[in-house]
Amino acid sequence: MRIHQATFIKSAVKPADYPPPELSEIAFAGRSNVGKSSLINVLVERKGLVRTSSTPGRTQLINFFTISGECPPLTLVDLPGYGYAKVPLEVKRQWGPMMERYLAGRETLRAVVLILDVRRIPSDEDLQMLDWLRAYRRRPVVVLTKCDKLTKNERAKQITQISLRLDLPREELVQFSALSKEGRDNVWKAILAALEE
Numbered sequence: 001m002r003i004h005q006a007t008f009i010k011s012a013v014k015p016a017d018y019p020p021p022e023l024s025e026i027a028f029a030g031r032s033n034v035g036k037s038s039l040i041n042v043l044v045e046r047k048g049l050v051r052t053s054s055t056p057g058r059t060q061l062i063n064f065f066t067i068s069g070e071c072p073p074l075t076l077v078d079l080p081g082y083g084y085a086k087v088p089l090e091v092k093r094q095w096g097p098m099m100e101r102y103l104a105g106r107e108t109l110r111a112v113v114l115i116l117d118v119r120r121i122p123s124d125e126d127l128q129m130l131d132w133l134r135a136y137r138r139r140p141v142v143v144l145t146k147c148d149k150l151t152k153n154e155r156a157k158q159i160t161q162i163s164l165r166l167d168l169p170r171e172e173l174v175q176f177s178a179l180s181k182e183g184r185d186n187v188w189k190a191i192l193a194a195l196e197e
């Protein structure tokens with residue numbers, strides 16, 4: 001999948017500030033530091049399109065990007081990571097309502113990529129995110145990232161545990177590494193499948 005153009009559009013907190021709902025939208029969610037920016041940058045083949053978590057300012061907003069190329073024109077949405085220890089309490093309080101307004105109301109949203117660290121058993125916050133997606137009938141695409149950090153055996157064991165905890169078949173968990181780019185095609189495949197539904 002070649003991406004010819006990838007452009008940052010804007011950051012927003014509330015619906016009035018979202019870009020007009022024109023293109024199909026794919027959002028990305030996950031615990032802060034899970035590798036969300038790295039995944040998006042690999043998908044769009046741009047090293048610095050999405051800033052990594054060393055810049056917490058923008059990471060607490062909803063960031064909209066448009067892309068085009070071999071995929072249909074799309075909006076990618078970088079949702080603020082959760083579990084970020086250094087975020088002020090006031091910002092933390094805004095996080096839930098900001099996410100729920102987006103997930104509940106965004107009419108062009110077609111799928112949410114939920115990113116999990118393959119080395120960790122999903123946290124309560126991860127499960128809450130999955131519950132929200134199910135409650136709002138948003139299709140989850142679950143990506144297990146940092147796969148390069150485990151041996152084949154360790155990876156297989158983790159996938160079994162994660163699949164049990166999420167109550168999802170292991171075939172639905174897409175294995176990925178931003179380092180080796182393993183799984184990039186499969187993440188794209190899952191996104192395109194969601195768009196076709």
Ligand code: GDP
Nearest residue numbers: 032033034035036037038052053146177178179
């Ligand atoms: P974000 O906060 O979810 O956007 O996470 P980042 O994309 O900034 O990644 C957090 C850290 O994990 C950075 O140091 C990345 O280099 C590292 N990282 C992200 N993805 C991978 C991966 O697939 N493999 C490895 N080994 N490191 C990764």
